[in-house]
Amino acid sequence: MKDAFGTPQSLLVLGGTSEIGLATARRLVARRARTVWLAGRPSPALEAAAGQLRRLGADVHTVAFDALDSASHEEVLGKVFAEGDIDMVLLAFGLLGDQANDEADPMAAVRVAQTNYTGAVSAGLVCANALQGQGHGSLVVLSSVAGERARRANFIYGSSKAGLDAFTQGLGDALVGTGVHVMIVRPGFVRTKMTEGLQEAPLATTPEAVATAIEAGLRRRAEVVWVPGTLRAVMSALRHVPRPLFRRLPI
Amino acid sequence: MAGGRTSGVTLVYKKQIFMTFRIDTPINHPFRRNRVQLGEKRHFSGYRHAMPDFITALSVDDFASVTGWGRTAPTTALVVRPRTYEEAAAAVRGCGTRGSIARGLGRAYGDAAQNAGGSVLDMTGLDRIRTVDADTGMVVCDAGVSLHRLMEVLLPLGWFVPVTPGTRYVTVGGAIGADIHGKNHHVSGGFARHVRSLQLLTADGQARTVLPGTDLFDATAGGMGLTGVILSATIQLLRVETSLMSVDTERATDLDDLMTRLTETDHLYRYSVAWIDLLAKGAATGRSVLTRGDHAPLDVLPPRAARHPLVFRPGQLPAAPAFVPEGLLGKRSVSLFNELWYRRAPRARTGELQKISTFFHPLDGVPHWNRIYGRGGFVQYQFVVPYGQEEALRRIVMRISRRGCPSFLAVLKRFGRGDSGWLSFPVPGWTLALDIPAGLPRLGVFLDELDEEVAAAGGRLYLAKDSRVRPETLAAMYPQIDRFRSLRAELDPHGVFTSDLSRRLAL
Numbered sequence: 001m002k003d004a005f006g007t008p009q010s011l012l013v014l015g016g017t018s019e020i021g022l023a024t025a026r027r028l029v030a031r032r033a034r035t036v037w038l039a040g041r042p043s044p045a046l047e048a049a050a051g052q053l054r055r056l057g058a059d060v061h062t063v064a065f066d067a068l069d070s071a072s073h074e075e076v077l078g079k080v081f082a083e084g085d086i087d088m089v090l091l092a093f094g095l096l097g098d099q100a101n102d103e104a105d106p107m108a109a110v111r112v113a114q115t116n117y118t119g120a121v122s123a124g125l126v127c128a129n130a131l132q133g134q135g136h137g138s139l140v141v142l143s144s145v146a147g148e149r150a151r152r153a154n155f156i157y158g159s160s161k162a163g164l165d166a167f168t169q170g171l172g173d174a175l176v177g178t179g180v181h182v183m184i185v186r187p188g189f190v191r192t193k194m195t196e197g198l199q200e201a202p203l204a205t206t207p208e209a210v211a212t213a214i215e216a217g218l219r220r221r222a223e224v225v226w227v228p229g230t231l232r233a234v235m236s237a238l239r240h241v242p243r244p245l246f247r248r249l250p251i
Numbered sequence: 252m253a254g255g256r257t258s259g260v261t262l263v264y265k266k267q268i269f270m271t272f273r274i275d276t277p278i279n280h281p282f283r284r285n286r287v288q289l290g291e292k293r294h295f296s297g298y299r300h301a302m303p304d305f306i307t308a309l310s311v312d313d314f315a316s317v318t319g320w321g322r323t324a325p326t327t328a329l330v331v332r333p334r335t336y337e338e339a340a341a342a343v344r345g346c347g348t349r350g351s352i353a354r355g356l357g358r359a360y361g362d363a364a365q366n367a368g369g370s371v372l373d374m375t376g377l378d379r380i381r382t383v384d385a386d387t388g389m390v391v392c393d394a395g396v397s398l399h400r401l402m403e404v405l406l407p408l409g410w411f412v413p414v415t416p417g418t419r420y421v422t423v424g425g426a427i428g429a430d431i432h433g434k435n436h437h438v439s440g441g442f443a444r445h446v447r448s449l450q451l452l453t454a455d456g457q458a459r460t461v462l463p464g465t466d467l468f469d470a471t472a473g474g475m476g477l478t479g480v481i482l483s484a485t486i487q488l489l490r491v492e493t494s495l496m497s498v499d500t501e502r503a504t505d506l507d508d509l510m511t512r513l514t515e516t517d518h519l520y521r522y523s524v525a526w527i528d529l530l531a532k533g534a535a536t537g538r539s540v541l542t543r544g545d546h547a548p549l550d551v552l553p554p555r556a557a558r559h560p561l562v563f564r565p566g567q568l569p570a571a572p573a574f575v576p577e578g579l580l581g582k583r584s585v586s587l588f589n590e591l592w593y594r595r596a597p598r599a600r601t602g603e604l605q606k607i608s609t610f611f612h613p614l615d616g617v618p619h620w621n622r623i624y625g626r627g628g629f630v631q632y633q634f635v636v637p638y639g640q641e642e643a644l645r646r647i648v649m650r651i652s653r654r655g656c657p658s659f660l661a662v663l664k665r666f667g668r669g670d671s672g673w674l675s676f677p678v679p680g681w682t683l684a685l686d687i688p689a690g691l692p693r694l695g696v697f698l699d700e701l702d703e704e705v706a707a708a709g710g711r712l713y714l715a716k717d718s719r720v721r722p723e724t725l726a727a728m729y730p731q732i733d734r735f736r737s738l739r740a741e742l743d744p745h746g747v748f749t750s751d752l753s754r755r756l757a758l
Contacts, residue, residue: 001755004323004361004630004718005695009755031695032721085367085754135349135368136326136751177316179327179367220627220690 001087001136006181006218007032008087008138012080014123015093016040016062019192020142022049023207024090024214029058031215037080039065040093067093067119068111073126081130088138088218089127091120094161096194099154109156116160121167128171128180135179140214141168145188145226148235152247172223183217185210186235187227201251203228317371320621321360322628323689323718326367326751330354334376336450336458336482343480343747344456346370350749353480355422356397359429360631361718362751363475369749372480374424380404381483388488389447394424394481399565399615402607406563410488411546411607413445417662419565419612424481429715430473430675434522434611437667441677443472444670445487452480454743463671470738473675475714477739477748477758491546493560496522496610498544499601502593506537506648509663510641510681513541517665521545522610525663528589529651529685530582536652539663540596547604556604565608570618577625580688585657592659614660624688630718632698633684635666635677636710643708644681647701651685654697661685673731674758676713684716695719714752722756732758 002008009032013021016038025036036058040046050060061083065076080086097112124141131137146154147161165184172182187210189201210227217225226232241249318325331351333339343351349369356375357364364371377395384390388410390401398412399419405411414426414433421431427449430441439445443463451461451471461468471478499520503509509525517523520543527539549560614620621629636643651658662684669678687694702724705712711728712720726732736758739748752758 001362001367001751002324003695003755004321004628004689006324007695133368135328135366136324177314177327179316179325 001085002138002218003032006138006221007215008218009033010035010037010085010087012037012039012077012086012089012127014039014065014089014091014127015067016065017043017045017049018092018094018142019194020187020190020207020210021090021092022052024092024140024211025053025058026056027208027211027215028088029053029056034059035084036060037063037086039063039076039080041066065123067115067123070119070122073119073122077123077126077130081134085134086127086131086137088140089131090214091124091127091139091141093119094142094144094194095157096154097157099156102156112156113160113163116157117163117167120164124167124171128175128182131180132175132178137179138181138183138218139171139175140183140185140218142210143168143184143186145186145231145235148186149239149246151251153251181218181221183214183222184224185214185217185227186224186231187213188231190227203231203234317354317357317365318628319359319361319363319365319718320357321630321689321718322621322624322626323630324362324365324751326362326365328366328368329370330373331370332373332376336377336452339372339374339377339480339482340452340456340458342370342372343452343454346747350747351480352748352750352753353394353424353428353476355395355425355428356420358418358421358425360629360716361714362755363429363715364425365751366749367751367754374422374480377482383408383410385410388490389485390488391483391485392423393483394427395422397422398426402563405488406491406494406607407561409491409561411491413487413489414439414442415611417612418615419608420615423484423486424476427472427481427484428474428476429713430670430672430677431715432666432677434524434664436677437517437523437665438521439489440667441472441670441672441675443468443672443675446472447485447487449484450482451478452482454479454745454747458482466738467742469671469673470735472670472672473714474672474735475674475752475758476750477753478742479748489546491561492549493547493552493556494563494607495547495552495556495560496544496605496607497547497551498542498603498605498610499599500597500603501541501599502596503537503539503541505535506539506645509537509539509541510644513663513665517543519543523664526592527648527661527663527683528593529648529656529658529661530586530589531593532652537648538593540593542610544605544610551602552604563607565606565612566616568617571620571622573619573622575623575625577627577690578688580624580657580659582655582657585659588659624686625690627688627690629686629688630694630698631684631686631716632701633676633682633713633716634701634705634710635680635682635713636705636708637678637680640680640708640710643704643710644683647683647704650701650704656685656687656691656694658685658687673735674714674729676711676715678711680710684713699724714756717752720756725756 053060095115102109143165144161146158147165150158189204213227316325331342351370352366353372354364374395377393381391416431426442430443523543525539525541666677
């Protein structure tokens with residue numbers, strides 16, 4: 001069960017090698033979390049992540065999960081929920097893709113869309129149903145500021161996150177009154193291996209800062225969290241910029 | 252969940268049911284949860300006795316979001332309102348895999364009377380006072396009867412509840428389940444000490460009579476409803492001559508002064524408590540106002556009051572508004588309040604006559620006072636450290652004062668001998684209770700540190716107020732917890748009685 005500050009005792013991270021996911025897990029393990037499920041494709045990196053959390057004192061399980069295999073989500077995640085209540089699900093998997101390459105290779109672009117959107121839709125719905133049965137729990141979904149308004153520079157990724165963001169908003173509204181809390185996290189540029197080598201955008205942040213914002217959002221039972229918080233104001237201005245001007249902006 | 256479900260709504264006006272209608276709600280959308288529409292919050296966090304005369308809607312058997320008095324960590328459960336013992340038994344037998352828990356007036360601050368995904372038995376429908384023996388002061392009543400109701404009925408007969416907490420709006424079942432204490436703990440012990448017998452509905456759906464001195468009684472007194480549903484209880488009352496209190500008030504300039512005064516003269520009073528200003532710093536740290544007293548004897552009443560010595564007429568102010576901005580109770584506003592409260596109190600005054608509601612239940616005057624903390628809610632922190640651990644108490648008070656927790660109406664009290672309940676909170680020692688807005692930055696970590704301090708001093712936290720302790724810390728505080736768990740494993744192997752509290756703390 002979550003405590004008065006929304007801190008969970010059990011956590012399921014979808015995308016078990018995600019740096020933001022793991023930074024959040026570390027932070028929550030330091031507070032209350034005792035049981036952590038890391039769901040991801042079996043790999044040495046997943047086991048290493050599990051080992052790291054175990055050293056912090058958590059009871060960590062890994063589970064084979066592939067975002068692209070939507071048909072398996074019900075069964076794979078059903079097994080996790082059958083083991084006991086999950087107080088918080090963190091939907092952290094995602095693919096950035098390579099915009100320039102993907103524009104020329106439609107199948108690569110589809111892979112980005114399927115991972116970030118279709119995979120998240122099926123996993124999100126499976127988790128939402130399970131949480132609803134429990135009558136409590138938080139579903140935290142990592143969206144992105146890129147989904148707030150499509151940009152020339154990364155609209156494939158941006159559109160998939162836009163879809164995910166809209167889906168999550170609707171899901172959150174559908175779940176009002178069921179005891180399930182749905183929270184959208186919209187980070188800006190986060191310095192991780194996913195963004196390694198890319199040119200840093202203004203207001204860049206770190207996985208640890210995102211984790212801190214998630215913990216604070218859980219306490220407030222927030223519906224949307226921007227990281228850093230100033231992005232909320234920046235994006236609300238940017239989304240009203242006329243398109244001829246917007247496409248010329250160096251962002 | 253497939254197909255339709257019927258739910259009924261009863262409109263209540265001035266405590267009279269004047270309209271009942273039923274609604275057929277087809278439920279075919281998987282996310283659709285039927286919510287209580289009218290007066291939802293009134294129903295779950297308030298009580299119609301506490302209400303001014305306006306319409307409240309009570310819904311039967313409906314999914315609803317439920318929280319404790321602190322309004323943190325809401326979860327959704329099927330709320331069932333039994334009106335008879337048989338309905339209660341049927342609800343327990345058919346509660347499903349996520350179990351059931353009894354709920355009274357929802358005054359527990361944390362998640363004790365919540366059961367996410369399961370059912371919550373709203374016991375306030377079982378509200379009959381069965382028998383009153385006006386000669387011996389023995390009352391038999393249903394578990395859903397409030398202490399307010401008992402006072403209304405019994406004071407005119409010259410009897411008073413043996414123990415009352417800071418609010419009258421708790422039920423008898425809740426009073427036993429939390430083994431509540433009051434300002435008279437050093438004289439009278441906890442509520443369960445005055446219970447002569449109780450009817451307990453256990454996991455098998457059978458009602459059994461439970462007598463003091465048995466293991467089941469000791470597990471149930473303070474057992475937070477996890478041994479079963481209390482259906483009714485027989486309680487020994489206290490004889491009083493009047494409904495007024497004779498109160499002595501004095502100020503203590505700091506914590507040491509307060510502790511000296513309490514140690515030296517507490518035994519002279521039946522009721523004793525100290526309000527403590529936790530925001531005062533430096534030499535004034537721990538400055539307090541002591542209010543102590545007893546029921547006024549008939550001969551001290553002025554002639555006018557003596558004509559109706561047993562009248563019970565608590566006043567009532569308008570309810571707190573439903574929406575209060577977050578952060579209204581900041582450090583500045585609370586220090587100002589504390590300053591005024593301290594200065595308002597007389598340096599020393601004896602024999603003042605006060606109404607029962609003024610002396611015991613000042614906050615009951617404002618219905619829904621818990622809303623003043625805003626949407627984020629608040630946590631209540633109450634601990635006890637044994638006598639001999641005054642240093643630990645001093646350190647904790649200093650830390651709270653240094654941290655600047657905006658806490659108004661924090662209270663310090665000396666407990667007397669403890670009782671036999673396995674999870675009953677009071678042990679001989681000093682108890683401090685304070686409210687803190689839940690949104691205070693890094694409050695969770697700070698309270699965890701205080702927990703360590705309390706546990707190291709051999710003290711403990713009060714489950715009825717807790718919403719955040721670590722399971723392993725709690726286990727260190729209650730040595731009988733394993734006994735409690737094994738009795739539960741035997742009596743209720745399938746976990747029929749489950750609450751958010753029991754899930755969180757693995758009780």
